Every structure is written in structure tokens, then in C-alpha cells.
Amino acid sequence: MQMSDGRYVGITIGPIYDTLLEASSPAAMWFASSMFSDMTGQLCNEIDEQILSAEHYIGKMYSPYYDRNEAKKAGAVGKYHDRIIFYTTMPEEPLLGKLEEITIRVKHNIGQIVYDAIGEGDKKDDFFQSYLQVHYMFLDESEVKGNIIKEISPYLDEMELMRTYPNASSYNPLRILFAGDTNGSNRFVRESKFFKEREADETLGENGKNLSSIETIAKCGEETAGNMKKRKYYAFVAADGDSMGKTLEKLVQDPSNPADKTLEKFSQACLHYTEQAAQLINEFSGMTIYAGGDDLLFLAPLENKEGKSIFELCYDIQKCFRNTINKEINHDKKEDLKTGVPTLSFGIAMQYYKFPLYEALAKARSLLDDAKKTAGIRKDSMSVQLTKHSGQTIKFELSNEERGLVKAFIEEPYNDTKTINSIVFAINTYRPVFETLQTLAQQEKINREAFIGAWLNLFDNINQTQYSPYVRDIADNHYQYIIKGIREAFDKWDELMCNTQISESEFKAEWKKIAEQNDLIKEYLNERCLVPENGTSDIQWEIEYAKYEEKWKKQNNHSTIKDNRLHLLEAVLRYKKFLSEEGSY
Known part of the structure; x- marks a missing residue:
């Protein structure tokens, strides 16, 4: 075994948000999210095979949680987020060469899936090599004093701002796929490899019927929903973990100790949380757009068929998050981490079903920022804005702890x-x-x-x-x-x-x-x-x-x-x- 100093590698993948903004339907957003999750999965697979498992070197994946056998099971909701962090003792020069080869190959694979879906499988160009963003950086083992995920994240945040763009006038196959066929249907999405690999998943429903239109989501999937205004509106929800840095500070792993799996447990807990959250959203007649790490984007009706409010759904997701993190990473460190169990904040944008989807996405992200700054004191909150058809708005913020307020006033x-x-x-x-x-x-x-x-x-x-x-x-x-x-x-x-x-x-x-x-x-x-x-x-x-x-x-x-x-x-x-x-x- 080669006894060289090791290094940590951080990789960021994108542009997820910009691609979601291009999508004009829930199905298109689902495809975009699945595409980037699949891209992360392919990168993880190749890194695992060619770098982490390379003879003579030590290697370990920290984030996302990656299991080669589990990775073969394609769930309806993408399981991988937009960052990869691993450790290796492979020297920098061969490591850099391996990463460049892997990146070019994975970008080509993703592009081929899109071209095949729109019936242009023979088309060859460099659009996806320029459009898809994969940036990576190295930190020597000696430079890292605490939790690698926390220490490398600021660098990855900066790298996300580095963008390469296809020629402005270039042909964009993603826009063709998102627009659908001449009837505006989701045919191209349904004909994609991503959908065909997942169509048997119950979350998508029979023949993918849960890839719903906004109108269907607002109506809770009912053919007729009466004349109630609330059935003409939907919620776009963005959720993100609070105080994750404080939690990560307490999770430090020794890369030279194969038995130390502290960070893998944390990544696995995040994966289990997103799987459970997607199930809760599906049961509510909603649709998960993105679920990665502690981030969540989803669409849902304002109330489900039983009259349960979107606020109660968010509370259930919050409870799921806390319980999962607490169970999987705190079970042997209760006293040390009890005060560090992270919470979730939510941005909830409600609007008329005919309004552009990208507006609701942008508003939900803005409201999430508001929730994390509520009164400058607490996070663990939700910021809500209803934008009526007339343009009139109703906005309020409340703590997740105040769910009783919702029950007392709204569900009364x-x-x-x-x-x-x-x-x-x-x-x-x-x-x-x-x-x-x-x-x-x-x-x-x-x-x-x-x-x-x-x-x-x-x-x-x-x-x-x-x-x-x-x-x-x-x-x-x-x-x-x-x-x-x-x-x-x-x-x-x-x-x-x-x-x-x-x-x-x-x-x-x-x-x-x-x-x-x-x-x-x-x-x-x-x-x-x-x-x-x-x-x-x-x-x-x-x-x-x-x-x-x-x-x-x-x-x-x-x-x-x-x-x-x-x-x-x-x-x-x-x-x-x-x-x-x-x-x-």
C-alpha cells in the first residue's frame, strides 16, 4: 500500500436551479432533477470503481451515501444531491487525469439520454460538455482540522459561481424536451431512460400518472373539485436544514480508520430522510421535484382530500427530518449532540395554477431565505405567501413549533x-x-x-x-x-x-x-x-x-x-x- 499523504476531493454539479427555471411543467422539473441525480450517481459509480477501489491506494466516499448495490435501484425521486466529497491517497496528477476522463464520459452519457428522448439519438455536439457543470477541488489531509464536509463547503459554494455556457444561439435540446411534442404533452419525458427505469415505482403511479399537471396537483388528483378557490391554487415548497454547520462540527471522521463511519452515517441519514419525505409528499397528493441531502423542493395542494393542510405536511416532514438525523447519527452520542439536532425551515409559495411555474420556484426560494432570518433570532420556521389571481398577497411567518396555531385558526x-x-x-x-x-x-x-x-x-x-x-x-x-x-x-x-x-x-x-x-x-x-x-x-x-x-x-x-x-x-x-x-x- 502506497504511504503517501492523502487528500480530500470536493465536486459540485450543476446548474440545477437554472435548469429547473427552464422547465414549464412538473414533469419537466421532475426530469431535470432526475437528470442531475443520475449524473451524480454515475460520477459516484466511476469514482468508486476507478479511484476509491484502485489498487495500492486508500479511498472513502463521505457524501453522498453511496452503496454500489443500492445505486442500481432507481427510485422515482432522485436520491443524490449536487455535491460529492471523498478521500483518496492517489497522487494528485493521476487523480486529476482520472477525474477529467470520468467527467467527459458522464456528460456524454447524460446528453445521449436527452437526445434519445427527443428522437435525435444520432446528434453529436458539445452542448452538454459546456452546459453541464462539474467543478472539483483538492484539500490536503494536513489542511483539514475538523469535519471535511463543513470545511470544504465554502470552497464549493464559490465554485458554483464558475459557469461555462454553450453559444447563446446554440441549439438547446433540453428546451425541446421540456416543451414536449406539438400538443404540449410530456411525451419526451415519458420516453426518456430516466422515466422508463422508474415507471414501475408506485410513487409515479400507473403509467406515470403522478407526473401531474399543476391543475391536477391543485385538485388533489380529483376529476372534479367543486367550486372552491383553494382547488385552483397550489403550493411550491422549498425546505432546507438549519444549523447544519453546528451538527457537522461534532462529526469528525478519521480517514485512516476503516471502522470509523461517522460521516457515512450522516450521509445515509440524509438519504433516508429524503426517501421518507418523498413518501409523505406522495401520500398528500403532492409531487417531489428535488430531494438531496437536507434540501427539498416539492409541489402540493393547499389541502389534501382529508382536509389536512400543507402546514401539517411540513410539520410531518420536519418531524421526519429530526427523528431520522437523531436516530442515525446521535444514537451513541445523545448528550453531546442533543442540542445540535438540526431543524428545517420552509418557504411556501402559493399561487394560481395558471401562473408560471418558475415564478413559484423563485418565490419559494426567496421565502425560504426569509424563514431562516425570521426576526433575526430563530430559524426552524416557515415563511408563507399566497398570491391571488388578482395580484393581492397574504404573507406571514410562523415557527414550526406553532403548528397548533394552524390547527386552531386554519383547520377550525x-x-x-x-x-x-x-x-x-x-x-x-x-x-x-x-x-x-x-x-x-x-x-x-x-x-x-x-x-x-x-x-x-x-x-x-x-x-x-x-x-x-x-x-x-x-x-x-x-x-x-x-x-x-x-x-x-x-x-x-x-x-x-x-x-x-x-x-x-x-x-x-x-x-x-x-x-x-x-x-x-x-x-x-x-x-x-x-x-x-x-x-x-x-x-x-x-x-x-x-x-x-x-x-x-x-x-x-x-x-x-x-x-x-x-x-x-x-x-x-x-x-x-x-x-x-x-x-x-
């Missing part, structure tokens, strides 16, 4: 649009009064019942008394969810009490998370002397609460959050009204 069965309109009008008319009530409640100068009573006094007109129970519910939920944020914590407590599968140390960690909500939760638990059967009762609440008190006060006193809370209530009610409306637009 009260659907009288006139009443909701009246409440929204009152909030706008008496905004200074509502803001004062909100501030007094935050400062605990009025309690819950006084807050609700003040709301009811603002709706005591003889024509409004008929819906005072609904006003009471809105005021109560606004107080508990938006101002105090405690009901969700109670739900978490109940779940924790029923969980007999976690250790004492895990239970303590989760109990601490509940304590950070606010002092009402501490009081609630102390008054009831809640002692878990599967944990301990000796946690010192005052000490634990003090750790989080300053952070909580900062959040409650942050002006942006204060200002946005009444806006959040108003926006959610307007969205609720939209879901109840009938009409074509």
Missing part, C-alpha cells in the same frame, strides 16, 4: 367568510387598541380572561353577538399561541410523558426544552407535581429556567416580533377566509 371548522371579514376589518380599524392589549398581555399586566373580555367588548354590536363564541376562540388562541405560546408546549409534555422508549438523560434534555417556553409552563408543571414515571423528579426548575429566561425575554421584547404578532393573526384569518371562498379565481 368555522367557515363564515362574512364573520371572518368583519373580524379582520375590526383589527385594522382598532389596531392601536389591539396592539395595546397585546403589549399588556405580554407584560402580564392583564391575564387571559381579561384579554378575552376586552376582545369581546370590541365585538358587542347587536349584529356581532351571534358570533361571539368564535371571537372568544380567536382571542383565546391568539393569547395562548401567539402571545404566550404555551399550548404547543403542553402537547409536547403529554407526548413526552407517554414516551417509554427514551433514556433518563434524553428525558431530561426534552424536559428542559419544554421549560424554555415561559414561566407559565413552569408554573403549570409545578402546580400539578407532574413526575414522569420513566424519568426523574429532581430537576431544579429555577436553575433550568434561568438558563433560558434571558433568551425568552429577548424574543418577547424584540420589536419585530411584537409588531408582527397582530399581523400574523390578521394574515392567518385572511388565509382562513380564502380557504372558505368559492369562485374561479
Whole structure:
């Protein structure tokens, strides 16, 4: 075995986003995503055979998780993301030559698949050699002090900006494939190798029927969906992991130790997450466009056939992400990594089904950026914007932890649009009064019942008394969810009490998370002397609460959050009204 210094190699593949923007249908977007996933898979296969398995050298793939046998199984959703990171002791000069040969060959293979799909298999040109981007860089083993994925990523981010382009006037076979035949159908997509290798997958449906049109996705696949406006709109969702850097910092692997598989486990966890997320989306009557690493792009109806909201789907995906990462990389490091389990943020762009798909994609990515910057304090959020046919928008942000807010306001069965309109009008008319009530409640100068009573006094007109129970519910939920944020914590407590599968140390960690909500939760638990059967009762609440008190006060006193809370209530009610409306637009 050659005893030379090793080196890490990082490869970035593209241009995924630019190609998705060219697509005008869900099927075309699916093809583009599959194409780049297949490209990464082919690169991994050749790197594995020609570099990592080369005689006399040591080699190991870190990302994506690659298993030669599993790679032969083509799933409906591309399993590989746009970056490859591996280690090898092969010297730089032969390594560079191997990579150049592999890259040219894989680009040619991808191009041939596209030409065959559009019936021009004999065409030979250099379009794909210029269009497809494969950039790579080396880092000597001595230069890497921590997690290689984290340390090499900034360099790959910069390399993604390096672009080569085909001649501006050149023939673009991808545009022909995306446009379909003269009838605008997805015939070329269905005739591609990517589709034929996957058409038996249940996620695509019989004969690929789940490669749906936007209209079909908005209607949940139903032939007739009534005259509800919500069935004329769809959601384009972008999701991305938060605080991944902090998680990666704790995952360091020794390349000289074959038994150390720390990073492979992390990559495998990401792969399992995207597979499970794609299944959740399919069950919701949605369609996954891209699933790679911790990134996710998908289309979905605003509600599924059972009335489950897109927000609940996002929460299920969030829960899937946390559970998968926690299970597969933290199982032997619970205490070290418990606070580093990453979360997801979402950008959710909702728009009329006839609006251009690329607009929704761009908006979803922009909203995702907003979600990661919510109030400058927290990630783990979703930023939502509904763009109506008229151009009017409804936008709001909320934490993933506030899913109870969605249940209380949006999924609540009260659907009288006139009443909701009246409440929204009152909030706008008496905004200074509502803001004062909100501030007094935050400062605990009025309690819950006084807050609700003040709301009811603002709706005591003889024509409004008929819906005072609904006003009471809105005021109560606004107080508990938006101002105090405690009901969700109670739900978490109940779940924790029923969980007999976690250790004492895990239970303590989760109990601490509940304590950070606010002092009402501490009081609630102390008054009831809640002692878990599967944990301990000796946690010192005052000490634990003090750790989080300053952070909580900062959040409650942050002006942006204060200002946005009444806006959040108003926006959610307007969205609720939209879901109840009938009409074509």
C-alpha cells in the first residue's frame, strides 16, 4: 500500500436551479432533477470503481451515501444531491487525469439520454460538455482540522459561481424536451431512460400518472373539485436544514480508520430522510421535484382530500427530518449532540395554477431565505405567501413549533367568510387598541380572561353577538399561541410523558426544552407535581429556567416580533377566509 499523504476531493454539479427555471411543467422539473441525480450517481459509480477501489491506494466516499448495490435501484425521486466529497491517497496528477476522463464520459452519457428522448439519438455536439457543470477541488489531509464536509463547503459554494455556457444561439435540446411534442404533452419525458427505469415505482403511479399537471396537483388528483378557490391554487415548497454547520462540527471522521463511519452515517441519514419525505409528499397528493441531502423542493395542494393542510405536511416532514438525523447519527452520542439536532425551515409559495411555474420556484426560494432570518433570532420556521389571481398577497411567518396555531385558526371548522371579514376589518380599524392589549398581555399586566373580555367588548354590536363564541376562540388562541405560546408546549409534555422508549438523560434534555417556553409552563408543571414515571423528579426548575429566561425575554421584547404578532393573526384569518371562498379565481 502506497504511504503517501492523502487528500480530500470536493465536486459540485450543476446548474440545477437554472435548469429547473427552464422547465414549464412538473414533469419537466421532475426530469431535470432526475437528470442531475443520475449524473451524480454515475460520477459516484466511476469514482468508486476507478479511484476509491484502485489498487495500492486508500479511498472513502463521505457524501453522498453511496452503496454500489443500492445505486442500481432507481427510485422515482432522485436520491443524490449536487455535491460529492471523498478521500483518496492517489497522487494528485493521476487523480486529476482520472477525474477529467470520468467527467467527459458522464456528460456524454447524460446528453445521449436527452437526445434519445427527443428522437435525435444520432446528434453529436458539445452542448452538454459546456452546459453541464462539474467543478472539483483538492484539500490536503494536513489542511483539514475538523469535519471535511463543513470545511470544504465554502470552497464549493464559490465554485458554483464558475459557469461555462454553450453559444447563446446554440441549439438547446433540453428546451425541446421540456416543451414536449406539438400538443404540449410530456411525451419526451415519458420516453426518456430516466422515466422508463422508474415507471414501475408506485410513487409515479400507473403509467406515470403522478407526473401531474399543476391543475391536477391543485385538485388533489380529483376529476372534479367543486367550486372552491383553494382547488385552483397550489403550493411550491422549498425546505432546507438549519444549523447544519453546528451538527457537522461534532462529526469528525478519521480517514485512516476503516471502522470509523461517522460521516457515512450522516450521509445515509440524509438519504433516508429524503426517501421518507418523498413518501409523505406522495401520500398528500403532492409531487417531489428535488430531494438531496437536507434540501427539498416539492409541489402540493393547499389541502389534501382529508382536509389536512400543507402546514401539517411540513410539520410531518420536519418531524421526519429530526427523528431520522437523531436516530442515525446521535444514537451513541445523545448528550453531546442533543442540542445540535438540526431543524428545517420552509418557504411556501402559493399561487394560481395558471401562473408560471418558475415564478413559484423563485418565490419559494426567496421565502425560504426569509424563514431562516425570521426576526433575526430563530430559524426552524416557515415563511408563507399566497398570491391571488388578482395580484393581492397574504404573507406571514410562523415557527414550526406553532403548528397548533394552524390547527386552531386554519383547520377550525368555522367557515363564515362574512364573520371572518368583519373580524379582520375590526383589527385594522382598532389596531392601536389591539396592539395595546397585546403589549399588556405580554407584560402580564392583564391575564387571559381579561384579554378575552376586552376582545369581546370590541365585538358587542347587536349584529356581532351571534358570533361571539368564535371571537372568544380567536382571542383565546391568539393569547395562548401567539402571545404566550404555551399550548404547543403542553402537547409536547403529554407526548413526552407517554414516551417509554427514551433514556433518563434524553428525558431530561426534552424536559428542559419544554421549560424554555415561559414561566407559565413552569408554573403549570409545578402546580400539578407532574413526575414522569420513566424519568426523574429532581430537576431544579429555577436553575433550568434561568438558563433560558434571558433568551425568552429577548424574543418577547424584540420589536419585530411584537409588531408582527397582530399581523400574523390578521394574515392567518385572511388565509382562513380564502380557504372558505368559492369562485374561479
